[in-house]
Structure formats: C-alpha cells, structure tokens
Amino acid sequence: MILREDYTGTSLNRPELKKLRDMLQHRQIQAVITYDLDRLSRKLAHQLLVSEECAQSGIALHVVTLPAGEKSPEATLFAHIRGVIAEYEREKILERTERGRRGRAKEGFVPGGVVPLGYDYVRLGTKGAYYVINQEEATLVQRIFQMYVYSGLSMNAIARQLTSERIPTQRDRRARGPVRKLGAGTWHPSSLFALLTNQTYTGVQYYGKTGNSYSLNNPDKKTRHRLKEKETWLAIAVPPLIDQDLFDAAQIRMQHNARMSRRNRKHEYLLCNARLRCGQCGSAMSGHRKASGAYRYYRCSRAPYHNATRCRKIISASTLEAAVWQAVEEALQHPEMIASEVQRRVEHADMEQDTMTRERDCFTRQLAQCDKELKKWEAAYVGDVITLDDFKTKKAEVMVRRVSLEREIARVDAQQQLLDRVELETASLVEYCQRVRNTLRQFSTEEKRLALEALNISVVWHPENPLEIRGSIPIDIASNTC
Numbered sequence: 354m355i356l357r358e359d360y361t362g363t364s365l366n367r368p369e370l371k372k373l374r375d376m377l378q379h380r381q382i383q384a385v386i387t388y389d390l391d392r393l394s395r396k397l398a399h400q401l402l403v404s405e406e407c408a409q410s411g412i413a414l415h416v417v418t419l420p421a422g423e424k425s426p427e428a429t430l431f432a433h434i435r436g437v438i439a440e441y442e443r444e445k446i447l448e449r450t451e452r453g454r455r456g457r458a459k460e461g462f463v464p465g466g467v468v469p470l471g472y473d474y475v476r477l478g479t480k481g482a483y484y485v486i487n488q489e490e491a492t493l494v495q496r497i498f499q500m501y502v503y504s505g506l507s508m509n510a511i512a513r514q515l516t517s518e519r520i521p522t523q524r525d526r527r528a529r530g531p532v533r534k535l536g537a538g539t540w541h542p543s544s545l546f547a548l549l550t551n552q553t554y555t556g557v558q559y560y561g562k563t564g565n566s567y568s569l570n571n572p573d574k575k576t577r578h579r580l581k582e583k584e585t586w587l588a589i590a591v592p593p594l595i596d597q598d599l600f601d602a603a604q605i606r607m608q609h610n611a612r613m614s615r616r617n618r619k620h621e622y623l624l625c626n627a628r629l630r631c632g633q634c635g636s637a638m639s640g641h642r643k644a645s646g647a648y649r650y651y652r653c654s655r656a657p658y659h660n661a662t663r664c665r666k667i668i669s670a671s672t673l674e675a676a677v678w679q680a681v682e683e684a685l686q687h688p689e690m691i692a693s694e695v696q697r698r699v700e701h702a703d704m705e706q707d708t709m710t711r712e713r714d715c716f717t718r719q720l721a722q723c724d725k726e727l728k729k730w731e732a733a734y735v736g737d738v739i740t741l742d743d744f745k746t747k748k749a750e751v752m753v754r755r756v757s758l759e760r761e762i763a764r765v766d767a768q769q770q771l772l773d774r775v776e777l778e779t780a781s782l783v784e785y786c787q788r789v790r791n792t793l794r795q796f797s798t799e800e801k802r803l804a805l806e807a808l809n810i811s812v813v814w815h816p817e818n819p820l821e822i823r824g825s826i827p828i829d830i831a832s833n834t835c
Contacts (some may be wrong), residue, residue, distance in 0.1 A: 361395075362391070362394060362395035362443065363394065363395045363396050363399075363440075363443065365394070365399055365402075370393070370394075370403075373385070373403075374403070374406060377403075377406050377407060377410045377412060378406070378410065380410050380411070380412065382412060383412065383413075384412060384413045384414075384415060385407055385412060385413070385414045385415065386415045386417070387414075387415070387416055387417070388416075388417045388418060389416060389417070389418045389439075390416055390419075390439070391439035395439050395440055395443045396440055397433065397437055397439075397440055401433075454560070455560065455561065455587065457480070457481040458560035458561070458587045458589055459587060459746065459749070460481065460742065460745045460746055460749060461481075461483075461589060461590060461745055461746070461748060461749030461752065462477075462480070462481025462482055462483060462589070463481075463482055463483055463484055463558060463560075463589055463591065464560050465482070468484070469484075469548075469551055469553050469554070470490050470493070470494055470523040470526075470548060471486065471487055471490040471491040471493070471494040471554065471594050472484040472485065472486060472487060472490070472491075472553075472591070472592075473485050473486075473487045483591075484558075484591045484592060485592065486592050486594065490526070491594050493520065494548065494554060494594050494595070495594060495595055497511060497515075497545065497548060497549070498549065498554075498595050498599050498600070498603055499599075500514075501545075501549060501603055501606065502599060502602045502603050502606060507610070508542035508545045508546060508549075509542050511540070511542075511545055512540040512541055512542050512544075512545055513540075515540040516538060516539050516540045519538045520538065520540075521538055522538065522539070522540055522544065523544070525538060546607075549603050549604075549607065550604070550607070552600070553591060554593065554594045554595050554600065555593055555595060555596070555597050555600050555760075556590065556591060556592065556593030556756050556759070557588050557589065557590060557591065557753070557756045558588075558589045558591050559586040559587065559588055559589070560586065560587040560589060561581060561585055561586050561587055562580060562581060562586055563580055563581060588753045588756070589749070589753075590749065590752035590753055590755075590756055596763060597759070597760050597763040597764075598763055598766070598767050601767070621798050621799075622640035622649070622651075622670060622674075623670075623674040623677070623678070623798060623801055623802060623805070624638075624640075624651065624673070624674065624677065624805075624812055625639075625640060625802070628805060628810065628811050628812060629651055629673075629811075629812045629813075629814060630811065630812070630813045630814070631653040631813075631814065631815075632813050632814055632815025632816075632818060632821070633653070633666075633815060633816075634653065636653050636654055637654050638651045638652060638653050638654060638668075638814065639651065639652065639654045640670055641667075648669075649669070649670035649671065650667045650668060650669055650670050651667065651668050651670055651673060651814070652666075652667045653666070666816045668814055668816075673812075673814065673820075676820060677805075677810070677812055677820070677822060678801060680820075680822050681793075681804070681805070681808065681810065681822075681824075682793050682794075685786050685789070685793065709765050712761075712765050713762060713765045713766075716758050716761050716762045716765065717762065719758050720755065720758045720759070720762070723751050723754055723755045723758065726747075726751050727748065727751050727752075730744055730747045730748060730751070731744070789804060805824075808824045809824050810822065810823070810824040811823050811824065
C-alpha cells in the first residue's frame with residue numbers, strides 16, 4: 354500500500370504543482386484550468402508566480418470562479434483580492450486551531466500528536482483527551498531507563514539487546530506511518546535517545562515548547578521547530594512512569610558520555626570536557642593545534658554573539674598542562690592535607706543536614722495543602738457550586754503545583770543521598786590518592802585525564818591572574834602561575 358503524504362497549500366514544493374510548472378516551462382500543455390486560484394496556492398505571491406509563468410509560456414490560465422472574458426484590470430484586482438482572502442482564511446484557521454489546543458492544554462488535556470511509548474491516548478469526545486498507562490509498554494520504558502542508568506549499557510548495546518529479543522518498537526505497536534526502512538522489531542539508538550530525553554515520563558508534559566518563528570538566516574522562512582521561552586510553556590500533569598531521580602541520572606550519564614566520546618576529542622588534550630574555563634568570561638576553553646601541528650594551545654570557545662566580545666588570548670597547552678599536573682602531584686604527596694579536607698567535607702555535610710530537613714518539611718506541608726485544595730474543589734463540583742470545566746481547570750492547576758513540589762522533594766532526597774555517601778566517597782578518595790601517589794610520573798595522557806576526573810579537578814585561567822585549580826583535594830595555587 355502506498356501512503357499519501359500531506360502537503361500544505363502554502364508551499365510550492367508539492368509534487369503535482371512542480372509537475373505542472375515543469376510542463377509550463379517546456380510548453381507541453383495548451384491551457385491550465387483551475388476551479389479557484391486558492392487551488393493553486395494559498396499564498397498570493399505563489400498565485401502570481403504561477404500566473405506569470407503561464408503568461409511567459411503563452412499558455413492560458415482559466416479560473417472557473419472568475420468572470421469569463423478578456424483580461425481586464427477589474428478581473429486582475431478581483432483575482433488578487435480572492436488570493437488575499439484565501440491566505441487570510443488559512444491564517445485564521447491556524448490561529449483558531451492553536452487557540453483551541455492551548456485552551457484544552459490549560460484545562461489539563463494532552464494535545465494530539467505522537468503518543469509516547471508507555472501510554473494510551475483516550476479521547477473525551479470534542480472536549481479533549483488524556484493519557485492512561487499501558488502497563489506492558491510502561492514496563493519496557495522502565496526497563497530501558499534502568500538498563501541505561503544502572504547496568505551501564507550504551508544506547509547501541511540496549512538497541513542490540515532489544516532487537517535480539519524481538520521486542521516490538523513503538524512504530525511496530527502503533528502500526529502507523531510510512532513503511533520502515535529497518536525491519537520490524539529493529540531498535541535504533543536515535544529512538545532510545547528520544548525516549549531517554551522525554552520528560553513526559555516524569556509526570557509532566559509541556560505544550561507549546563516549539564512554535565512558529567522566523568529563521569535568522571532567512572527572515573521569510575518560518576519554522577515550527579524553534580524552541581520558545583520556557584515561561585510560555587504550559588505544564589500538563591500525566592501519569593508518571595519513572596521518578597525524577599532516575600530521569601536526572603539518565604541525563605547526567607548522557608551528558609558525561611557525550612563529553613567523553615572520542616569523536617568529540619580531535620586531539621589529545623589533558624584539560625578537555627570543559628575542565629578548563631576562561632577567567633574573563635567563564636566560558637569553556639578548548640584545545641586547538643596550529644596548521645603545522647607542532648603547537649598545541651587552549652583558546653576560549655565563546656563565539657562573538659550579539660555585542661559580546663570574544664576572548665582572543667591563548668595559552669600554550671604544554672605549559673598549562675605541566676603546571677596543572679605538577680600541582681596535582683604535589684598535593685597528593687601531602688596526605689595530612691587530604692585528611693584535613695576529608696574532615697572539612699564531613700563537617701560541612703553535617704551543617705547541610707539540618708537545612709535540607711527543614712526544606713523537605715516545608716515542601717511536605719505544601720504537598721498536603723495541595724491535597725486539601727483538591728478535595729475542596731471535588732466537594733464544590735459534587736455540590737454543583739462550580740461547573741465541570743472550572744473543576745478541570747482548578748484540578749490541573751493543583752496537579753501542576755503538586756508535580757513541582759514532588760520534584761523539589763525528589764531533589765532534596767537526592768542531595769540527602771549524596772550527603773549519606775560523603776564518608777564513603779571521602780574514604781575512597783583517600784584510598785585512591787594513596788594508590789596512585791607513587792605512579793603519577795608514569796601516567797599516560799589518558800590515565801592523567803582519568804585521574805583529573807576522579808579528583809574532580811577544574812581549572813580557571815586568566816592571563817593576568819594566578820592559575821586557579823579546584824578539586825576534591827586541596828591544592829596550593831599561590832605558586833602556580835602561567
């Protein structure tokens with residue numbers, strides 16, 4: 354079965370219209386007959402373009418709905434007016450459609466479009482629709498997140514495993530859309546990336562994230578895929594499939610993998626993955642090499658956007674890397690300083706414990722208040738005090754606030770888990786420093802890079818100030834200048 358693609362009437366890139374224009378260019382027809390000009394295009398400029406091509410080729414253009422007879426100024430004006438009205442009518446249709454969708458989103462209904470894996474789309478007549486959990490698909494979504502975060506498998510490895518198990522993909526389950534280039538049950542890493550970055554699974558879906566805007570390179574061209582300001586997004590509460598901690602852990606691992614990917618390192622530099630920052634503007638400094646390849650250097654990666662000036666100063670990679678590694682070696686030769694830093698981190702964790710406890714109690718009280726408000730609005734609706742539409746609006750507002758509070762509680766719990774691991778991490782830090790202290794001078798560039806990652810070393814370079822080195826171990830930066 355051949356599936357027909359839909360084309361908008363405002364575009365010239367339509368197969369049949371392109372065929373007609375080719376026939377006009379080669380004079381392969383005697384006349385063009387159309388019921389109305391808006392059948393050619395919904396844009397006046399495009400109508401005029403096709404009319405001009407007909408005139409240049411000496412081919413008559415007959416419009417059934419226009420007065421018959423010789424071409425006159427009145428007929429031309431009438432045709433132009435009809436074209437403007439057709440374009441205006443289309444814009445009004447789009448505007449009314451968008452207003453209706455946004456209104457339903459404010460009431461808590463989910464918009465149409467592709468339904469994420471793990472949900473079923475339930476329509477409530479013309480009022481709107483909502484998601485319900487598809488338990489079989491939800492289990493698969495949870496498994497994919499756990500495989501990526503806890504098992505440490507890459508997206509390619511997960512795709513191979515799911516394909517080997519012959520698990521149907523989302524498109525296989527929906528059985529819609531064009532015929533797949535890949536066979537049924539074949540998973541691709543790009544599909545897993547879209548799934549792992551879909552925030553809907555945490556219990557909130559945003560409407561209006563992208564929309565019509567004009568391209569900077571082509572002001573006449575519109576695109577619907579440009580991200581809008583976050584303040585304009587509408588949050589819609591949906592049933593959550595995973596908790597916020599698991600989703601955040603997946604995003605952190607994804608960012609880490611992107612930084613550490615070999616394809617993102619053109620040359621071997623010690624301070625890669627944003628470990629080196631410019632002291633003038635705060636942007637990351639990246640490694641570069643002269644055309645001859647003999648001179649390696651770091652340069653600020655900030656681009657000259659708008660009125661911002663670009664930091665043009667550079668620093669020799671060999672000089673900077675030697676200074677940083679020498680400072681790390683000297684710090685690791687003083688275990689008493691490391692022990693002091695461990696004690697300071699433990700004391701700091703004890704001080705933060707009380708603050709986090711108060712924050713969590715505050716969020717818990719606000720969450721209980723949301724439950725009380727929801728029961729109040731339910732009682733008002735049952736008692737015919739408010740209408741069903743008002744109840745849905747109030748419920749959506751409360752659910753959005755509840756989702757936000759649950760996210761804050763999850764954030765505090767995540768910080769609590771980090772504090773609980775402070776002693777274990779600091780003990781591991783001491784053990785690591787003692788283990789590598791005697792072999793630092795024999796480390797390769799890759800081993801040094803891993804050591805900087807384990808010690809969480811970051812560097813700030815300013816051409817006029819001393820070098821600033823930060824990390825999990827105390828480093829004396831007074832004598833380290835470049």
